[in-house]
């Protein structure tokens with residue numbers, strides 16, 4: 001390792017482990033910020049120069065990769081894929097999860113350089129810090145221990161000197177006990193009926209992970225058998241249409257509501273929780289709430305103030321980030337209610353298997369480390385801004401939305417953990433749809449437009465087996481034929497020479513040419529069940545962490561979501577005041593002219609609406625009580 005690189009390691013390790021250093025750097029940043037003069041661009045440049053030493057981009061490892069881009073630009077995947085040994089070497093496997101990254105624009109030399117970059121950026125030290133409960137989320141002074149939520153009972157993981165694993169298992173035991181009682185009809189609703197329907201109210205990390213896992217499991221035949229006669233729904237958006245859809249057709253007498261919120265202050269969740277509480281009260285009376293509403297939160301005080309019996313609250317901890325919380329009660333309670341606790345245990349075991357691999361395997365054999373480095377290479381060196389997540393498995397339909405939050409909320413940052421503005425792009429724009437649907441939608445752009453690295457995910461055994469007489473392959477084979485074909489179409493492409501040989505008219509040759517050389521990686525699972533879903537989740541979570549570690553970010557805070565929330569609070573107050581005063585906004589209200597005009601248009605439009613019955617407000621006539629009538633000023 002070069003001296004500049006080892007210097008960077010030391011620097012990184014220091015800024016990572018020492019709160020004092022972080023504070024000093026922050027102070028410097030603040031001082032620098034005060035010095036910011038005419039343009040923020042110029043100020044950023046000043047900051048970058050002054051802090052250059054702490055950016056990974058100043059290391060010889062980073063620069064060596066930058067230089068290496070020229071070598072890679074001379075290659076084409078069409079040729080690289082002819083190299084048998086390269087194809088053999090660019091695969092990885094752990095506990096049945098098989099990854100082929102031969103279709104990435106890398107050579108073995110690239111990989112060596114990337115592993116060196118990981119060492120220079122202290123990835124190993126950061127993994128160790130994470131697993132040992134260090135307060136590595138320094139802007140919130142919190143440990144980052146979602147791995148503890150799937151740790152086996154015997155494991156010891158200390159936070160501030162005390163082992164948190166027994167607490168994790170106490171909550172899991174409580175979930176098992178409660179979900180068993182609901183499922184076997186021992187815990188019944190207010191009128192004595194079994195609670196067969198569960199509505200989870202929560203948003204962001206308190207929604208997307210559980211939805212992803214539920215979607216993955218519901219068509220697995222064995223898990224579906226365990227869920228027979230039961231319904232699991234989610235209510236996330238504060239849009240009343242989502243309330244209507246989530247409650248449509250449900251009977252409050254047989255419905256259990258799980259309010260999931262880490263903070264128990266999220267505006268959307270709390271309004272939805274109050275709305276659903278009203279739905280229960282209107283049908284069954286106030287005293288029904290204790291039987292029909294439970295909560296998952298770190299804030300048990302607010303749970304109790306909301307009116308949910310703290311005995312019916314399932315705790316988790318501030319060292320579990322919202323987007324990393326699916327293995328805590330956030331996901332385990334709803335999933336245990338739907339599928340039984342054993343399914344949750346399988347899921348946690350799968351996640352832990354990948355966790356242990358991540359913590360212990362050498363970099364060259366480590367799936368999350370390797371995939372994280374490849375993504376870093378694509379973003380920071382090859383200039384690919386986006387990534388497509390393309391499961392050839394309908395049950396993984398909610399993987400992309402979940403990973404959007406995990407990856408983009410984690411790594412969509414403009415400064416490093418010590419507050420230094422980065423001089424390289426971070427994060428990537430994630431999107432995706434299951435194949436083959438995506439093929440008939442946005443793949444055109446991926447094949448002939450922008451270069452977007454793709455993750456193809458397939459399974460060997462489908463959850464549903466259909467093999468029609470007379471067909472040469474099964475329905476699942478047909479799906480997987482596309483999984484294999486698309487990756488090669490992207491990598492190999494089609495040349496004008498090939499087109500001419502097929503007698504393609506000259507005028508069409510430019511249109512029908514596929515340049516190829518478009519990177520992808522393929523992940524294959526033996527099947528999709530609770531265990532492999534856990535593995536996949538952990539693989540993506542740690543891959544995101546590796547990228548953040550290399551970029552020097554704090555991947556575990558999310559300050560970027562705050563400003564919009566604050567502004568919405570102000571708009572809410574304005575809306576209320578103006579309606580009460582019967583006035584429109586003017587320049588004295590302090591909004592820019594564009595917002596002022598739009599708000600006035602909205603208020604005027606609303607004022608003209610006539611709500612004859614509450615069902616006009618709640619389209620499916622779901623909520624029918626005095627408390628839910630629109631304010632009189634609407635009419």
Ligand SMILES: O=P(O)(O)OC[C@H]1O[C@](O)(CO)[C@@H](O)[C@@H]1O
Pocket residue numbers: 203204205206260261262263264265266269322323409558561
């Ligand atoms: O679980 P809570 O506290 O309601 O927060 C929900 C979500 O809101 C965020 O804080 C911001 O969108 C996410 O990080 C989090 O997952």
